[in-house]
Amino acid sequence: MKQLCEELTEYKVLIVDDEPANTQLLERVLAEGGFRNYRSTNDSLEALPLFQEFEPDLVLLDLSMPDIDGYMLLKQFRGRIATGTYLPVLVLTADISSHAKQRALSLGARDFLTKPFDITEVLLRIRNLLETRQLHLRLHDYNLTLEERVRQRTCELEEAQAEILDRLARASEYRDDETGAHTRRVGMLSEQVALALGLPADWARIIGLAARFHDIGKIGIPDSILRKPGPLTAFEQSLMRTHTSLGASILAGSQFRILQVAESIALTHHERFDGDGYTAGIAGDSIPIEGRIVAVVDAFDAMVNDRPYRKALPLQDALDELQREAGRQFDPRVVAALLAPGAYDLGRMAGALQNSDQLIAQRQC
Secondary structure, eight states: OOOOOHHHHTSOEEEEOSOHHHHHHHHHHHHHTTOOOEEEESOGGGHHHHHHHHOOSEEEEESOOSSSOHHHHHHHHHTTSOTTOOOOEEEEESOOOHHHHHHHHHTTOOEEEESSOOHHHHHHHHHHHHHHHHHHHHHHHHHHHHHHHHHHHHHHHHHHHHHHHHHHHHHHHTTTOTTOHHHHHHHHHHHHHHHHTTOOHHHHHHHHHHGGGTTGGGGGSOHHHHTOSSOOOHHHHHHHHTHHHHHHHHHTTOSSHHHHHHHHHHHHTTOOTTSOOSSSOOOGGGSOHHHHHHHHHHHHHHHTSOBTTBOOOOHHHHHHHHHHHBTTTBOHHHHHHHHSTTTOOHHHHHHHHTOGGGGSOOOOO
16 A cells, blocks of 8 residues: 655544444554554544544544534534634544435535445545645645735835834924934824823824924925024014924825824924914814824923023923913823823933933834
8 A cells, every 4th residue: 555645644643433443444544554643532522632632633533423423523623623724524434325424514524434444545535635634734834924924024114114204304304403303202202192191002103103294394494584593573483383384285195194194293283272373273172182292292392402592491390381381282181191100201201302312213023
């Protein structure tokens, strides 16, 4: 008898038949076919525990047995086979009626062997079923590999997108902050505040990335205004305020979620909670949450860092100012989230504000 290929003979076969002569014959057939991993039982009550312990690749199952018949075992096996898994059951039966076959097939049987057995036919049926099992396992492994490749590629594209956005955000800030540290700090802290507010992590991350573009409209503001060391005149101030609508215009029409949120932030991050802000003069929850978050974070970062028109404030003074303006300029919930224990550590943040590189998010695929 020609032996099956080496790989198939490594598969595990479970035999369940109440007749010892049948199990002995099948064990001999398997041994002559080159199989080494097989178990058998003549007690149907032992079948399910043995099935769970042995984890076979193929089951040879008698239908007519005392205590628990093969139909009941088919039901029990099916309940323990993972969805999408091909684990064949070869039914051993002397009942060749169509009713018996239909019932067994409906319960998960894959093929039939009629008693008494033909040894050549036994090995052929076993080989065919195990070859199908082998193909299913290979397809499953291939799909897992493909999914991992797709996940890795998607992650690489997301990282490339994030890096491009980071560099564009730095470029947008270069004229009044050559380090680009302000945009990085605002992005980092905006994500932390969003998380402290209970927003989902993915949404918080988008807000953090989009926040980097809050001042992109300053590209269109003259240097004489942008770099002016003293207070702005009323006319200059009106021109400066156009950076919100300019930024929104630059970012408008994108199909990417991050840039859509960035457009919203650019337009609304100078709105006030009491309605006295710009550009639209909207108030309260009418201001998108991303705009309310960046309004607080942008103001906080501006206060604790040197600006062309003034020196940085002490950290505690900046925090006090946020609390004074909660409910007027700022959403009080966002202020509370920034100040809440766990949102950020004041000591760590104070040190990080002196070294912006510590705030660059380190994300790996």
